[in-house]
Amino acid sequence: MIPKFNSYKEKWNVLSDDVIKPGLTAIEEALSRVGNPEKKLRVVHLAGTNGKGSTLTFLESIAKEHGLRVGKFMSPCILDVHDQIQVEGRAITEAEMNRVFQQMQAAGLSGKLTDFELLTVATFLHFVASNVDIALIEAGMGGLLDSTNVVTPIVSIIPSIALEHTNFLGDTIESIARHKAGIIKPDRPVIIGELPLEAKNIVYQEAKKIHSSVFELNHQFYVEQRNDGESYVHNDNGFRITKLTRTMKGAHQANNMALAITAFFEVAATFRIQVSKEAIQKAVKNATILGRFEEILPYIFLDGAHNPASAEKLIETIKHEFPEEQISFVIGILADKAVKEILLQFEQVSDYFYFVDFSNSRAMAAQKMLELSNASHKAVLEDYVQFLQRQSESKSRTIVSGSLYLLTEVRSRLKSV
Known part of the structure; x- marks a missing residue:
């Protein structure tokens, strides 16, 4: 159950199931009824076992420091349903949620979706209404059959892959990797963290099938530990930035930071933005996330x-x-x-x-x-x-x-x- 979500469902008499039903047919039909808002958004899509939220938070901070208006969709909630949908760091308000529920009611979506699918539709509607420049979307579970996988992203990110949700995703790393790799789209790059070899092989196989470039941590880009902070290096374009100091603790957060910086090059190219080292330094220092140490x-x-x-x-x-x-x-x-x-x-x-x-x-x-x-x-x-x-x-x-x-x-x- 998503805290406070039922109050909107009851108020607007929009029914949905509190269950997990992997698949895209229902949400694709629902989105067509509300004008396909997902097709009006520029998106970065994230899937993975761990690190999605932290990577998204670093990327959000970097994008904001470069002047972009950012929407983000994260799971699960921190306090209640409102904080899962944010624009410019501000949770969706009660009035804004009422507006999207009114749209969904008018489109006849009652009884057609699960809770998470309904929330996904609400997210896309709110981001379009809020005129965001970039939408950072975290998959709820898996990737291939997750309701968020209706987008065509600028870039996809997979920070990590490990055994999880085995009753839905399968009980092997290979099976789970196929689900995560499902967010990769034709001719759109994917950025990956340190993955188990069997998972990495699956990602490369799936990317090759659809002509997607793979940028891998510690291959195309990496982080060095220095006395004056960390240094990020991108081998492919020669970019180097020094004196990076993180508020988010843990060596693994250096990897998440590197994924976010690498992803931002793709975002910057889309918006024709010059990447600023000073903006990245400030963004990395300012990035924080609730519930991470x-x-x-x-x-x-x-x-x-x-x-x-x-x-x-x-x-x-x-x-x-x-x-x-x-x-x-x-x-x-x-x-x-x-x-x-x-x-x-x-x-x-x-x-x-x-x-x-x-x-x-x-x-x-x-x-x-x-x-x-x-x-x-x-x-x-x-x-x-x-x-x-x-x-x-x-x-x-x-x-x-x-x-x-x-x-x-x-x-x-x-x-x-």
Whole structure:
């Protein structure tokens, strides 16, 4: 369920299913009924297991510093449905959402779509009405059959590929890679991060079939670590920019930054914009994203590591930022995730775990998570708000992780006390 989305559905009597139905037939029909707004947009499309949101955030910041009006569509929400659709960093308002729902009602879309498909249509309508220059679109799940895959992008980006959503995407890296590679379009370049060899082979095969150029991290472009910050280098055009300093922590964010800079060359060429090194330096420093090693209270961090690959990146960041410090984890995870594997990752850096229940029908019970944990110091927390406040006051470094839905709930509750 998408928080606050049902209130608009009820108000405008527009029905949609709270289920996942991969496929493009329904949304293509729906979009034709509202004038095909997706064809009026210039788009960058992102798919991948991890890194989509961070890469999108870097690219948004770079585009804005170059004077472009940016719309972005991200999943899942941070607080509620409004923050998934943003223009110039501002969430869609209630009045704006009412306007697009009125359009969708008038077009007879009730009962024809899933929730995410309906939200995708709403996004395209809002971006056209807002006259955005560039729309940054994050795929919801997979890519090939995801409702966002109705666009013809300037460039596609695939930051990473790992096992996820195996009940829909298949249980092999190759199968999942085929879904992610489905966002690549004929004669439009794709930019990829560090992918497993079997995934990379699939991406290159699919790109070759449709004459799409592939720009690969650490081949056509890379990042160097320097004493005065990081340096980005693009081998194909000889571009180099030094003294890049990121607010977004973690070595993996250097890769996401590099993907975004590389993608912006394609955007800049489309708009005939001169790429500014000073604008990129400023943009990289200003780029931040909620739920990515976010310090919500002193010593209390939120990080949305919700699969083994993102958990591994979080562990790398913890080791780099807080070497030798005692870390406590507050954990809530969806039951359809690789819970045991995620916990094993976290247990590399901590033996103190506190498990919580949170408001999501797919959440694994805190007691069940506790039983799966190998930690010697573990408990179920009834009131995590008071616990986190005490941890902050006692300067006890604590990471809240496991599910973005948990992070949304924690952020909301902490800000209300």
